[in-house]
Amino acid sequence: MNKEEKEILINKYLLQACDESEKQMVEKLVQEDEEARVIFKQTELLLKKLENEPTLQPSESLRQTFLLSLANELKPTQATNSFNMKVFYKVAAAFLVIATSVAAGFWVNTLVQERKEYAALQKEMQETKALLLSMMKNPMSASQRMVGVSQAADFSSLDQDIIKSMFRLLNEDPNSNVRLAALEALARYNTKEIKEQLLISLEKQQDPVVQVALIKLLTQDNNQAIKPTLEELIQKEGTEKAVRDAAHSALLRLS
Amino acid sequence: MQLLSKHTDEELMVAVKNGAIEKAAILFDRYHVRIFNYLSRLALNKEVGEDLTQNVFLRMLKYKHTYKEQARFQSWIYQMARNVFADHYQSMKKTMRSQTPIESLAELLPEHDDARQVEMENRLHLSLQKLNEEQRELLVLTRFQQMKYEEVADIMETTVANIKIKVHRAIHKLREIYFETEAYE
Numbered sequence: 001m002n003k004e005e006k007e008i009l010i011n012k013y014l015l016q017a018c019d020e021s022e023k024q025m026v027e028k029l030v031q032e033d034e035e036a037r038v039i040f041k042q043t044e045l046l047l048k049k050l051e052n053e054p055t056l057q058p059s060e061s062l063r064q065t066f067l068l069s070l071a072n073e074l075k076p077t078q079a080t081n082s083f084n085m086k087v088f089y090k091v092a093a094a095f096l097v098i099a100t101s102v103a104a105g106f107w108v109n110t111l112v113q114e115r116k117e118y119a120a121l122q123k124e125m126q127e128t129k130a131l132l133l134s135m136m137k138n139p140m141s142a143s144q145r146m147v148g149v150s151q152a153a154d155f156s157s158l159d160q161d162i163i164k165s166m167f168r169l170l171n172e173d174p175n176s177n178v179r180l181a182a183l184e185a186l187a188r189y190n191t192k193e194i195k196e197q198l199l200i201s202l203e204k205q206q207d208p209v210v211q212v213a214l215i216k217l218l219t220q221d222n223n224q225a226i227k228p229t230l231e232e233l234i235q236k237e238g239t240e241k242a243v244r245d246a247a248h249s250a251l252l253r254l255s
Numbered sequence: 256m257q258l259l260s261k262h263t264d265e266e267l268m269v270a271v272k273n274g275a276i277e278k279a280a281i282l283f284d285r286y287h288v289r290i291f292n293y294l295s296r297l298a299l300n301k302e303v304g305e306d307l308t309q310n311v312f313l314r315m316l317k318y319k320h321t322y323k324e325q326a327r328f329q330s331w332i333y334q335m336a337r338n339v340f341a342d343h344y345q346s347m348k349k350t351m352r353s354q355t356p357i358e359s360l361a362e363l364l365p366e367h368d369d370a371r372q373v374e375m376e377n378r379l380h381l382s383l384q385k386l387n388e389e390q391r392e393l394l395v396l397t398r399f400q401q402m403k404y405e406e407v408a409d410i411m412e413t414t415v416a417n418i419k420i421k422v423h424r425a426i427h428k429l430r431e432i433y434f435e436t437e438a439y440e
Contacts, residue, residue: 007423007427011423043430046379051398051401055292056292056304058291062291063283065309066283069312069313069316070280073316074277143302143305143306
């Protein structure tokens with residue numbers, strides 16, 4: 001029996017895939033053959049090591065983020081269901097008003113139910129907002145902050161706490177990808193106030209990648225107010241070449 | 256508590272497919288630790304493993320309509336995890352960052368006071384790193400996760416005989432690398 005054949009048989013034995021005659025063959029081989037004994041001991045040790053490896057535990061944020069995504073998936077479904085139910089209740093109530101006096105009671109009941117649903121929805125929105133803000137503040141994980149920013153942009157049209165957090169990430173986050181994600185999210189709002197704050201951010205911004213992205217964004221709609229900031233960037237000592245080039249071409253486009 | 260649901264994985268996934276999306280939370284609770292371990296050990300990095308696990312379950316929601324009712328859920332979700340890892344691996348190759356830093360390997364090691372034990376664990380992980388992706392994957396599934404060959408064959412869409420041969424080769428290769436390192440040291 002050559003070495004490879006011995007190995008196959010020993011592996012089979014240790015993986016408990018041998019029949020009775022093969023088992024006896026391996027046991028005899030290990031007793032009589034030095035090479036087989038070494039293979040057996042080494043493989044046995046390795047397999048034990050592999051099987052004794054502890055289970056790794058993910059952080060709690062993995063679960064939180066998934067449940068948040070799940071809640072987002074659920075929203076449209078619930079909205080549709082609740083719309084259908086409302087329509088159903090209204091039709092039923094209209095029919096019953098004509099038919100019996102019970103309709104009034106039913107209608108009042110529906111209103112109470114709707115108010116309750118609205119209060120529950122408000123509560124859920126507050127909880128989701130708190131979770132998003134905590135994700136955006138998570139100093140341990142850039143990916144969490146990015147997910148927080150992207151989900152927050154979907155979550156709210158103009159929530160001041162969320163906007164403030166996004167600007168803090170845009171101006172101060174140590175990770176360029178997080179800054180860019182914050183910029184992308186803020187760009188979706190497209191209001192005068194946000195654009196003014198983005199211009200201030202360009203003046204403060206130290207990250208060249210974000211500076212270039214800001215220049216592109218702020219010059220998209222022929223915004224003349226950006227010109228002094230661009231000129232200042234070109235003049236400023238220490239401005240990266242790529243940023244200076246982007247500022248130059250933006251100025252050309254604006255003139 | 257959700258883990259104790261009476262429903263099978265397959266029943267739950269069919270319910271998710273048919274609109275009971277909240278049932279996905281039960282499947283997440285049943286599988287996320289296993290998928291996280293699988294991906295962390297393939298990527299040799301816990302942080303990457305966590306991001307990829309998140310992607311797997313987001314894909315599960317996105318592609319719920321592709322689940323076939325007769326299919327085994329475990330195979331379906333692991334195949335999704337394989338695809339997520341393959342995408343990650345391709346993008347890592349493109350960005351030239353495929354080398355796993357030694358510090359991230361250390362995250363996968365259990366905590367020990369015994370220096371000899373630490374050194375041996377370290378050697379095992381370094382040896383695993385030297386296997387090719389497929390060999391590492393086979394050992395993660397069959398040895399770390401203790402799946403049956405039939406289950407692995409189902410996930411990898413091949414025959415049991417083929418899996419047996421490949422597992423044998425992977426163990427052979429790992430033994431060579433591991434004890435070669437020991438001899439060198």
